[in-house]
Amino acid sequence: MTSEPQLSCAACAAPLAAGDRFCEQCGARSSDEEPAGPGCQACGAPAEALDDEGYCTICGVRERPASNRVELDLVIAAAVSDQGRVHRRNEDAFALGVAGERSVAVVVCDGISSASAGDSAAQSAAAAARETLATAIDAGRDRRDAIGDAIQAAHEAVERVEWTARADRDMPSCTLVAALWYEGEIAIGWLGDSRAYWVAAGDIRQLTTDDSWAEEQIAEGLLTREQASRDPRFHSITHWVGADAPERPPRVVVIRPDRPGRLVLCTDGLWNYAPSPGELGTLVDALPEQAAPAAVARSLTETALARGGRDNITVAVVDVGVE
Amino acid sequence: MSSFTAEVYQNEYLPLGGAEVNAIVTVTSAGGAARAGPAAGAGARRPPDAAEIIIIDTSGSMDVPKGKIKAAREATSVAIDCIRDGVAFGVIAGTDVARMVYPDHGGLQLASDVTRNAAKAAVAGLQAGGGTAIGSWLTVARHMFGTRAQDRVCHAILLTDGENQSESAEELDRVLDTCEGHFQCDCRGVGSDWEVSELRRVASKLLGTVDIIADPADMASDFRAMIETAMGKATRSVSLRLWTPQGATVAFVRQVAPTIEDLTERAAAVDARTVEYPTGTWGSESRDYHLCIDVAPREVGDEMLVGRLSLVEGNKVLGQALIKAIWTDDQQLSTRINREVAHYTGQAELADVIQDGLEARKAGDEATATVKLGRAVQLASESGNDGTMKLLQAVVEVDDPATGTVRLKREVADVDEMALDTRSTKTVRTGPGGA
Known part of the structure; x- marks a missing residue:
């Protein structure tokens, strides 16, 4: 045997x-x-x-997961979108277009995590909005009108996103912050809690006010910022892009910079780690003055990753020069 | 062959340092069940080979009251009529020894009109007289099932009305060890002179059910139901096979629906990280299991496969469920308690406090009994376990179910107390109305 x-x-x-x-x-x-x-x-x-x-x-x-990052470097403007360290897919998206030396259209979106197909919603919204903004630059349209049209285009694009109904999921939806810069003026429009900042020497401002439960409570004097930040509803947003969004025109601000600076658009995956304009400004100021937008965007992304990277992180940076 | 599905309910998010993973797995076996009775539907799938033995207590006490032995004879006849053609069957009469009633010698007979009638005639002649030695009855049953236990579904019904007086507890345990894995046994106690914990031990070891038949008149319908369930079994013995990763330990595995049954100690090692828990045969049915697994905590953002639960018949995998853990610093995620886990944790506590409360009551410790049974009322009320609530109300006066405020009843019928004890492990499912 x-x-x-x-x-x-x-x-x-x-x-x-x-x-x-x-x-x-x-x-x-x-x-x-x-x-x-x-x-x-x-x-x-x-x-x-x-x-x-x-x-x-x-x-x-x-x-x-292998690092899942999308970068776009258009020299005077750049954007980075990173999956982060916890989430298994990136539901953020950006769209960026440069039309000449001092004309930029940029859109940043954050797919809502309780919704179906948040990633497709964010991508569709960003692409559609940027397309509309680019056309507006070519046509020399009013910036406020252009932002309004871009957000309308984003709504329509998200409504076309295919999704599967689930009891525990909302319809596809996302936040949106869009900026249109040409001929010396920048218009910024938004829905939700993705933000825009202006960072210049001696002038660091948050240009947007979150459409969120927390900001509404604070604006009405019901809670202090400190109290609101401890509430579980702190991150609940009150406006967004999607078929089930409340009817309301987006908020738009227009600025005319008097000195060169940087326009920063980002999702909460970054600003959660630098909630105040001062904190974000400090991060940007710490970089060399001549740092290119791509370097700034990467550096901010790395900071968010180093601090936990709990959410998807998207940052767009535009170098705004003054004539 | 029936088809199995397994669904997992858990909150996979753990806080930083979290080491305990809880999950409820619902296992459902659908279709393929054999039809009960001799007239199995044409075209029905061929059920596995089966063998059935009915063990009737014919000790002297079965004559008191007079109708008890008569009811047992009738119930056995009804059960015999429900045995499907071709199933090997037999009847044993138990006193301090076991006697083969049908067939009176040799192996089991295959069911047919002729053999069923012969068996019923033999049963009609049963008289009461003698002691009670359950172990010896089970031993004879095991011999009658013979050596083919592995390739057919072997099932027994055991009816008794008294305590196991004619042999020691150790003797019974020894017999149970030899019978384990050979056949399944549903146990029924008639009247109030039998010992709940003793029959529960037999049923638990032999993967069967235990219940009280308070009124002998109910025996026939209960026997019919048991046989029909047994005839509906579509699988041979099925096991839960649980893989856990290196460094993990299984805190417990318990069946939580339809009844609570702790399986932890039944684990048989397959290899260093895999164990199997026998679950017996399955018909068209659904059972829930609560698994609790301890793991070494990982960093935020790490994800771990904490358990892979497979249903196996021999080495054939019938279904699978994955239990996972993800560590997060988001408290909103990690503090959510899964509804099913919470529900069944409550149902397990319900069974415990009932048994503890009745124990305390027997020992004369009324304060403890009141607290325990009060908690039981609260849990039964919260979870909508109306069956258990009704049984509790026979033992305590309920002042406020929400707070569990109760008073012990002065006069409690023995059968009511035993019914509560026996059925304390019956659970309800989550969701509106329970199940």
């Missing part, structure tokens, strides 16, 4: 089946072949021990 020699794991002595490339008990490699990849970052098990969904079949820990 003959029998196959019993294979066993060199590390823990558990039996191995012929062809096993790692020990299913302790995760030690048993093959001389080159490993297929870096393997489990948590317990060191070889790449073969990771299942199709990235879970380690030894220690159960899932592979961290």
Whole structure:
């Protein structure tokens, strides 16, 4: 009578089946072949021990998602959108267009996480709004009207997003902040809590006021900022882009910068880590004066990641020169 | 072959440092069930080979009151009529020894009109007299099921009316060990002279149900229901196979619906990180399990597969459920308590406080009994467990169900107390109206 020699794991002595490339008990490699990849970052098990969904079949820990980042560098304007360290997909989006030396259209959106297809909503809204703004620059239209039309186009685009109804999910929706700069003036319009800041020497301002439960309570004098920030509804937004959005014209502000500076648009994935204009200004000021918009956007994104990266992070930066 | 589905209910988000993962898994077996009775529907799937033994207590006490042995004979006849053609069956009469009533020698007989009639004739002649030795009855049943226990569904019904006096508890335990895995056994106590904890031990070990038949007149309908359920089994023995990652420990695994049954101690190791819990045979039915697994906490943003629960028949995987954990610093996520987990945690406590309360009441500790049974009333009321609430009301006067304010009743019928004890493990499902 003959029998196959019993294979066993060199590390823990558990039996191995012929062809096993790692020990299913302790995760030690048993093959001389080159490993297929870096393997489990948590317990060191070889790449073969990771299942199709990235879970380690030894220690159960899932592979961290590969960095998921989109960057666009158009020299005088740039944007970065990063998945962050916690979320498994990026539901933020931006759209950016430069039409000449001093004309920029930029849109940043944040898909609402309790909604279906938040990522598609954000992408569709941003693309549609930017398209409308770009046309407005070409036509030399009134900036306020152009912002209004761009937001209308975003609403229509989100309504066309395909989605599957689920009891625990809202209709597709997103926030939006859009800026249109040409001929020395910048118009900024928004719905929700994505923000725009003006950062210039001696002039650091938040241009937007969040459409949020917290801001409404504070505006009506019902709560102090301190009290509101401790409320679980702090992040609830009161206006957004989507078929189920409350009917209300978007808020628009127009500025005419008297000195060069930077226009920063971002989602709460960044401003959560720098809630006041001062804090954000400090982060921007800490960079070299000649830092390009792309460097500023990357640096702000890295700061948010370093502070936890709990949400998707999107930052758009425009270098605004003055004639 | 029936099809299985498994659904997981859990809050997978853990706070920083969180190490305990709770999940409710609902396992549903659909279709493929055999039809009960000799007239199995044409075209029905062929059920697995089955064997059925009815064990009737014929000790002397079955004559008191007079109608009890008569009701048992009638119930057994009704049960025999429900046995499907081709199922191997037999009847055992139990006193301080076990006697084969049908067939009177040799192995089990295959059910047909002829054998069913012969069995009923044999049962009609049963008389009461002698002691009670449940272990010896089970031993004979195991021999009658024979060596084919692995490839057919073996099921027994055991009816008794008294305590297991003719043999020691150790003897019974030893017998239960030898019978475990060979056949399943539903146990019924008639009247109020039997011991709830004793029958619960038998039923629990042999993956069966336990209940009280307070009135002998109800015996026939109960026997019919048990046999119909047994005939409806569409699987052989199914196990829950649980994989957990290195460094994790299983705190507990308990069935929580339709009844509470702790499975933790039944774990049989498959390999270093996988164990199996036997669940017996399945018909068209749904059972819920509560799993609690301790893991080593990870960093914020890490995600871990904490358990993979498979339903296996032999080595065939019938269904699978994944239990996960994600560590977060978002308290809104981590503090949400899953509705199903909360509900079944309450139902398990309900069973515990009833058993503790009745124990205290028996021991004369009325203060403890009042507190425990008061808590039981509160839990039953909150969860909409109307069945248990009704049984509680036979034992306590309820002043305020919301706060659990109760008074112990002075006069409580033994059968009411035993019914509450026996059925304390019956749970309801979440959702409007329960199930």
